Amino acid sequence: GPKVLQIPSHQIIDxxxxxxxxxxxxxxxxxxxxxxQILGQQMEFLVNFYNGKVMEKSKLFKxxxxxxxxxxxxxxxxxxxxxxxxxxxxxxxxxxxxxGTEVFFGKGTxxxxx
Amino acid sequence: xxxxxxxxxxxxxxxxxxxxxxCTYTDPNSYYFFWYKQEPGASLQLLMKVFSSTEINEGQxxxxxxxxxxxxxxxxxxxxxxxxxxAYFCAVSAGYGNEKITFGAGTKLTIKP
Numbered sequence: 001g002p003k004v005l006q007i008p009s010h011q012i013i014d015x016x017x018x019x020x021x022x023x024x025x026x027x028x029x030x031x032x033x034x035x036x037q038i039l040g041q042q043m044e045f046l047v048n049f050y051n052g053k054v055m056e057k058s059k060l061f062k063x064x065x066x067x068x069x070x071x072x073x074x075x076x077x078x079x080x081x082x083x084x085x086x087x088x089x090x091x092x093x094x095x096x097x098x099x100g101t102e103v104f105f106g107k108g109t110x111x112x113x114x
Numbered sequence: 115x116x117x118x119x120x121x122x123x124x125x126x127x128x129x130x131x132x133x134x135x136x137c138t139y140t141d142p143n144s145y146y147f148f149w150y151k152q153e154p155g156a157s158l159q160l161l162m163k164v165f166s167s168t169e170i171n172e173g174q175x176x177x178x179x180x181x182x183x184x185x186x187x188x189x190x191x192x193x194x195x196x197x198x199x200x201a202y203f204c205a206v207s208a209g210y211g212n213e214k215i216t217f218g219a220g221t222k223l224t225i226k227p
Binding site: 004033035041042043044045048056091102103104105106107108 | 120148150155156157158160163203214215216217218219220
């Protein structure tokens, strides 16, 4: 079936540095999402993105976070600068449309900030 | 905003027994309900999507019940087998067009031989 690919699967980064998480969504999908899951806790919505714009973001989407999908390439989540509390698994997802359609998730990128 | 509570966080049943996972939600406008399965190291796999108009939905080896009055959603695995061992997540969406999905905290299900 359709797959969302996330690169890399693991990343370790020094606190204060910038990190970019990459997501290759399903090719014909139009809506893109990032979710954050701290170990042992529930997956929490960060942001969704459509037509080149952020549609909605949660309070977890701090000012240090940004998303973009330049020219239909990777959908990226950038954190600059990183903080220790950013350590989590970040899941990218995509869907064809915004209402009620199946959302496909990637396997996640485990980010460790040291 | 929407709050989704999922119980239990951990569940262990014997092979062949049934397993029930329950979620409650708060937003009465919730319209789409999902159950996802996540095996270790894998992405979320959609088990079933249900709409608020349907109360009972049957899949392969499981049943999803939706009680809108009580705002409760349950996943009932019948005759569990080792392949059912995984984490299960319920999720809820109001379907306003932005597809913001609110997840439960997950249930780690272990099937014992």
